[in-house]
Amino acid sequence: MMKLLTPAASIAVILLQLVPGTLAILPSGAIDVKCVDEGECEYTMFASQASFGSWLEMTAENNVARIPYLPPSDDPLLCLGSSAPLQAASEFIMVAPRGECTFEQKALNAQKLGASGLIIYGNLDSRYSLNSTKTEMDEEGSDIIYPREFFDYDCNKASAEIPIAALKFDQTPYDSRNDMLLSGTAARGNLCAYQNSDFEASCPSEKCLLTGNVEESTMKACCAWDQHIWLYKDTNTTDEENLVTIPALYLTMAEADILLQNMEMNRIEITMYSRYAPQYNMSSVIIWAWGTLVAAVAAWMSSADYRHATKNRSSQQEARSEDNSNPTGPHEYERVDNGAQVMTHHQEESLELGASDAIGFILLSSTGLLVLFFFQIFNVVKCFYAFGCAGAIFQVIFYPLFRKFSTREKVAFTTKFLELGPVSNLQIAAAFISYGLAAIWMYISFTQRHPDSILFFWVMQDIMGACMCIMFLSTIKLNSIRVACILLTAAFFYDIFFVFVTPYLTGGKSIMVDVATSGGPPKADPAWCEKYPDDPDCQGGDPLPMLFTIPRIGDYSGGSSMLGLGDIVLPGLLLSFAARFDDAKRFMGSAYPTKSYLRPLVVAYAVGLAMANIAVYAMQMGQPALLYLVPCCLGTMTYLGWKRGELDELWNTPQVIIASDKRLFGDYEEESTSEASNSLPIRQMT
Secondary structure: OOOOHHHHHHOOOOOEEOOHHOOOOOOOOEEEEEEEEOOOOOOEEEEEEEEEOOOEEEHHHHOOOOEOOOOOOOOOOOOOOOOOOOOOOOOOOEEEEEEHHHHHHHHHHHHHHOOOEEEEEEOOOOOOOOOOOOOOOOOOOOOOOOOOOOOOOOEEEEEEEEEEHHOOOOOOOOHHHHHHHHHHHHHHHOOHHHOOOOOOHHHHEEEEEEEEEEEEOEEEEEEEEEOOOOOOOOOOOOOOOHHHOOOOOOOOOOHHHHHHHHHHOOEEEEEEOOOOOOOHHHHHHHHHHHHHHHHHHHHHHHOOHHHHHHHHOOOHHHHOOOOOOOOOOOOEEOOOOOOOOEEOOOOOOOOEOOEEEEEHHHHHEEEEEEEEHHHHOOEEEEEEHHHHHHHHHHHHHHHHHHHHHOOOOEEEEEEOOOOOEEEHHHHHHHHHHHHHHHHHHHHHHHHHHHHHHOOOHEEEHHHHHHHHHHHHHEEEOOOHHHHHHHHHHHHHHHHHHHHHHHHHHOOOOOHHHHHHHOOOOOOOOOHOOOHHOOOOOOOOOOOOOOEEEEEEEOOOOOOOEEEEEOOOOOHHHHHHHHHHHHHHHHHHHHOOOOOOOOOHHHHHHHHHHHHHHHHHHOOOOOEEHHHHHHHOOOOOOOOHHHHHHHHHHHHHHHHHHHHHHHHHHOOOOHHHHOOOOOOOOOOOOO
16 A cells, blocks of 8 residues: 555554453443441442343432342342342342352342342352252262363462361352351461462452362362453343343452441442443544544645745745755756756655556555455564654654754765665664654554553554655655546445455455454453453454554543544545645646635545544444545545536646646656766755
């Protein structure tokens, strides 16, 4: 797509709102606890919500505080059910342990008892069960199904050999009196911490589960996982009469210990609610404004040659007296045979796209996209992108900045490597900073998980992307609406095909989304990835860096608003053409009308990008932004050309651009050859 990018850069033509919640169970609910007696307690705990029942309103102010109740003594697990509601003085919330029956069954039983909500909490007891296929008890205890390694506990974190004589086995499958012996610190009686001095430091939950592995007189116990879980729906429940209508939340064992202790010692009220998440995040507005600004600035800078020439035209008389062998800027003047003066300019390398180039561009982009989809070489793309962006930062920011504030520029050395020629001290300093920043960005990209939340990373990525867009539009140019129609129309259908059609050809995978997210979301269960984020099946989901990204503001679930660079540079080619057409007319003088095309196109781009952004929220899924940008930008340019009577000229290469280039650059190729031996030792930047 770009000289400094692989063709895969064009995959970033999709506007996304991504929330990386697939790597963990997000506690989307919250519980405010407050003492209503003489006790002092007021705190908030986060909880995961159920996929059944009603969904809580956001914020505590929109929900009612209620008294918490424990289940009836004859049904402590809330699994037996009761048709008689509890005789409570006011509305209450049931607090029940996990285990024995499904979450939805507990919620239904709490609802029948008259509860307005249910809090289910984790416990060690629920991780054990009996083998229902056995009809007789096994004296050796092999009928007990013990917790599963890695799912329920991890011996690699911490383990201990517990004397069997110290444990209770009067109840099956698990004697809850062991909870006191397998929880807390060594000082509080935790046998695991007592037997293993590193247990407290190595086991975050400070709880351990028996594994059933017996060696002589001891049984191995390992560090228990204590995480939020998703209260999934009971797929066997289809009876509409047993429909759960109350909300349900889940607390971890650590959180439940605090709540149960307060319930025992104080009279408390609890308020269940959903955590606040803005319906429309401010980061979407910022990314919209940033994308529009970059597209406008990059297009405007692409016509800098014409503006510089127009500005210098008034000083031609003074320029005649200057020594042409030592010019003070990138523009030079020379006299021709008839005494007229032609302004010449050291033109930067550029490429004008023709109709065949536009088709080749899309084919090359499609090939790059398919290569990435089948070979998954995403890290290679990151390396090439970082290297290319370093060069763009050098040329757009640091080298021009150093030249502006430097009085002298000395040649440090001359080399034929990569045809660099004379290299100045300013170029060395600018390159050191540019490539150094890109190297730091790349290091973070490879070493940090979800680096888009790191301030330096996403700010640097946005700066690199902006510089790359500016360099692209300064190098690649369109000179007619005809080519723009071919390119943008092809990109329009390219976008739709790879986003919406390819899932029907690849068994459900969208090639564009799969590549844009570095292979798609993790394959493993979110709960597993929360425990083992380095597992190969937990990798993926991080977008390729060819985009702008801004973290979502004030959203507990995290994530970022994103805009692909393809959504900047492809419509930006049309904006660049408009800017060059405007400035070429000004350069050629009053014989040409000077009504702007760039300003209306910038407005059209902003409108199209806003439409794509709104569509993301309306449809709750990523949108190919070109679906909205192409009609807005191309339609606006075509309408303005028709209304101003310039459509025929715009459809083909406008004569004003041809005349401006001839007047500005002269016979550039011949000049560049003759000037090669007499050029300044320092390369001039436009």
